[in-house]
Amino acid sequence: xxxxxxxxxxxxxxxxxxxxxxxxxxxxxxxxxxxxxxxxxxxxxxxxxxxxxxxxxxxxxxxxxxxxxxxxxxxxxxxxxxxxxxxxxxxxxxxxxxxxxxxxxxxxxxxxxxxxxxxxxxxxxxxxxxxxxxxxxxxxxxxxxxxxxxxxxxxxxxxxxxxxxxxxxxxxxxxxxxxxxxxxxxxxx
Numbered sequence: 001x002x003x004x005x006x007x008x009x010x011x012x013x014x015x016x017x018x019x020x021x022x023x024x025x026x027x028x029x030x031x032x033x034x035x036x037x038x039x040x041x042x043x044x045x046x047x048x049x050x051x052x053x054x055x056x057x058x059x060x061x062x063x064x065x066x067x068x069x070x071x072x073x074x075x076x077x078x079x080x081x082x083x084x085x086x087x088x089x090x091x092x093x094x095x096x097x098x099x100x101x102x103x104x105x106x107x108x109x110x111x112x113x114x115x116x117x118x119x120x121x122x123x124x125x126x127x128x129x130x131x132x133x134x135x136x137x138x139x140x141x142x143x144x145x146x147x148x149x150x151x152x153x154x155x156x157x158x159x160x161x162x163x164x165x166x167x168x169x170x171x172x173x174x175x176x177x178x179x180x181x182x183x184x185x186x187x188x189x
Contacts, residue, residue: 004072007032014038023047027073042080045073049089071104078109083128086110087135094139099146107154111161119161137162 003025007013013029017040020026027048030041078086093101114132115121121129139145140155141162148155 003028004031010034017041017044023051031072031076036076036080042077042085045077046081046085046089048073049077049093051092074101074106075104075109078106078113083114083132086113087128087131090135090139094135097139097146102146102148102150102153102155104154107157110154111157115161133161 003013003016003020007029010033012034013032014035016029017026017035017038020029023044026044029035030038030044035041077089081089110132111119114129117123125133136155136158140158141148148159
């Protein structure tokens with residue numbers, strides 16, 4: 001909490017980022033403006049995303065800050081990391097995400113980062129975009145995922161990326177669908 005306060009006040013938390021043994025404390029130190037563009041800061045945040053036990057700890061509600069994870073760490077990772085880095089970090093996280101993960105504005109941030117020109121894209125999707133769509137389909141909207149119940153659920157803004165894929169046939173969403181960036185075929189094969 002002390003590191004979060006120092007970061008919010010603009011203090012240099014680089015020594016904490018470099019030397020603290022706790023990954024959550026290092027990730028919190030990475031939130032300071034001074035560490036916003038450092039590779040070490042981005043990696044510290046991605047490390048917490050990739051470790052579900054650390055991410056679960058960050059779900060606690062802190063006075064004045066709320067939940068660090070969905071409101072501070074996850075948005076910072078989306079803003080700073082590449083799409084490939086995010087997919088690697090989100091894969092273990094969303095496999096067993098604590099309920100608090102489904103808060104904040106990270107869904108809109110992730111959508112804007114992955115599809116800056118809108119969706120469906122006028123261009124064919126690159127491998128990272130296709131991998132992200134598959135991850136979202138598998139982890140956020142599969143039958144095993146918690147239902148999207150609240151208007152504030154960040155997955156709500158991601159729903160239309162996936163819904164048309166599975167809704168036409170009742171089948172599981174798949175990247176072989178034309179809405180996921182592969183051109184439709186006009187016949188067998």
